Amino acid sequence: MFKIINATGGYGKTTIIQDISLTVNEGEIVALLGRNGVGKSTLMRYATGLIPAMDGQVEIDSKIAPSAPAKRAKMGLGYVPQGRFVFPRMSVTENIAVAAASNGYNPKQTVADFLKDFPMLAPKASDLAGGLSGGQQQILALARALATRPKILLLDEPTEGVQPSIIDEMAGILKRINEQQGIAILVAEQDLDFCLSIAKRAYVMEKGCIKIAVDKESLLADKLLQQELLGV
Numbered sequence: 001m002f003k004i005i006n007a008t009g010g011y012g013k014t015t016i017i018q019d020i021s022l023t024v025n026e027g028e029i030v031a032l033l034g035r036n037g038v039g040k041s042t043l044m045r046y047a048t049g050l051i052p053a054m055d056g057q058v059e060i061d062s063k064i065a066p067s068a069p070a071k072r073a074k075m076g077l078g079y080v081p082q083g084r085f086v087f088p089r090m091s092v093t094e095n096i097a098v099a100a101a102s103n104g105y106n107p108k109q110t111v112a113d114f115l116k117d118f119p120m121l122a123p124k125a126s127d128l129a130g131g132l133s134g135g136q137q138q139i140l141a142l143a144r145a146l147a148t149r150p151k152i153l154l155l156d157e158p159t160e161g162v163q164p165s166i167i168d169e170m171a172g173i174l175k176r177i178n179e180q181q182g183i184a185i186l187v188a189e190q191d192l193d194f195c196l197s198i199a200k201r202a203y204v205m206e207k208g209c210i211k212i213a214v215d216k217e218s219l220l221a222d223k224l225l226q227q228e229l230l231g232v
C-alpha cells in the first residue's frame, strides 16, 4: 500500500540516497535501520515530499503521490519528524486541533477523542507544549500525526532522547493503532530492541542505499550483521 520506488535524492546538488526501493504492506510495521548518517532521515523527507526527488517516486494505495507534502498527507501519509516537532507556544489541545484541521478533520471532536486515547496528555491538555518533558512532547508529536488520520505513518527516530518508560508507552500505542486501526508504520531507528518489539521485518541502510531486507528472526539471530551494519 506504500511504496518508495527507485528513490534518489539529497540536498542541493548532493546526492544522499540512491536508488532506494521499499514497500510497506497494508497493516505492517516495518523498521528502517542503519548507523548514524546513512540517510534514514533523508529517505523519510523524500517520502514525505519535503525534499525534491532527483529520481524515483512514491506510491500510496497504488497511486503515484504528487510531490507536495500536503497532498501526500491528504492521501494518508502521516509523519513524525526527528526531534519531535510540536508548536511550543500552543497548548497540547491546540497542537492536536491544528493538526486535525490541517487535514480537514473536526478539531474539537479529534481533541476529545485523543485526550481519551492518550491518557498521559489529558492532565496536560491546557499546558503549553514547550513546557512538557521530552518524552511527553514525543507522545504529543505522535498524537499530532495521528490527528491527521493517516493510513501509513512514518516515524523518524521516535525514541531519541526519550526515557525508557515512555519508550514502552510509545511501543504500546504503536502496536494498538496498528492492530486496532490498521495503520501501517515505517519507523526509522537506531534502537534495535524497540524496533524489533514492534516490527516483523526491517530494511537496513548503508551509505545511502538499502543493504539488506531482513525479517526479525534472521536479524535477531545474526550478531555479525547487527555489529557490521548497526554497530550494536
Ligand SMILES: Nc1ncnc2c1ncn2[C@@H]1O[C@H](COP(=O)(O)OP(=O)(O)OP(=O)(O)O)[C@@H](O)[C@H]1O
Residues within 6 Å of the ligand: 011, 016, 034, 035, 036, 037, 038, 039, 040, 041, 042, 043, 082, 190
Ligand atoms: N539539511 C541537510 N543539508 C545537507 N546535508 C544534510 C542535511 N541533512 C542531512 N544531511 C546529510 O545527509 C547525510 C545523511 O543524513 P541523515 O540525517 O539522512 O542520516 P540518518 O541515517 O538519519 O542519521 P541520524 O541517525 O544521525 O539522523 C549526512 O551526511 C548528513 O550530513
